[in-house]
Amino acid sequence: MKTIGLDDKHAIEAFLRRNPFLHLYGLGDLDDRFWPGTTWYARVDGGAIRAIALFYRGLALPTLLALGDEEIPHLADLLRSLLPLLPRRLYAHLSPGLAEILGEHYRLDPHGQHEKMALVRPELLPFTQIPGVERLTEADQDEVLRFYARSYPGTWFEPEMLGLGPYFGMRGPAGLLSVAGVHVWSAAYRVAALGNIATHPDYRGQGYAQAVTGTLCTYLLPTADTIGMNVRSDNAPAIACYQALGFEPCACYEEYMAELR
Helix, strand or coil: CEEEEECCHHHHHHHHCCCCCCCHHHHHCCCCCCHHHEEEEEEEECCEEEEEEEEECCCCCCEEEECCCCCHHHHHHHHHHHHHHCCCEEEEEECCCCHHHHCCCEEEEEEEEEEEEEECCHHHCCCCCCCCEEEECHHHHHHHHHHHHHHCCCCCCCCCHHHHCCEEEEEECCEEEEEEEEEEEECCCCEEEEEEEEECHHHCCCCHHHHHHHHHHHHHCCCCCEEEEEEECCCHHHHHHHHHCCEEEEEEEEEEEEEEC
8 A cells, every 4th residue: 555646637536426525626626727736645555546635735725635435544544644745834624533643743723523515406496597696707806805804704715716616696785795606616527616605794594695505506507417515514504504405414524724833
């Protein structure tokens, strides 16, 4: 058993497709737009891939994705072998049980347990345009940044995301009330990872997030067979909102800020 760098897209995709909702971000990052920011590692045995980890450098903060189900023992070995190769500071998405390995070299700041949610009942989506919901473009960048500063200060939104995938918003007299977009979207691999979904604090509980998210999913369905998102496990209102649209939790994982000891 050994650890190798992996740059064969077909081999990576074949492995990730075993559990596409768990590996939704990884599948999307195979797209030519995101691929240059990726570094892939694998634990192999006699040429067979036993576990894969992704290190993504396309964000301001580099991110490690080490996610698995039945291959957790191999993934643990893979993660331990990667410790000398990782940067001083990173963000990590880890399947349960892997944090203690990263913690051998890094100080970990837990950012909570999260659920992977999968769109499994698209028939619950609104398939017609909801009044007041509109497509946002790069021309709306300043307004969107002001909205997130007020409504979702910890968002992973970066301005170029408006040009990389669809974003929808609902406006009121005071401006944007709710926004939903994508972190990763690939028509080539037919996957979409939703993200940066938020509602203005003064307008929550009125169905606006459900409206913009439902419209976004309806827009994505012709180009994506696998649509999902990450949600904090303790965010019961958000989980209920997405379940009403046909999403269901399918896996849990943990997020950490990590800094070398």
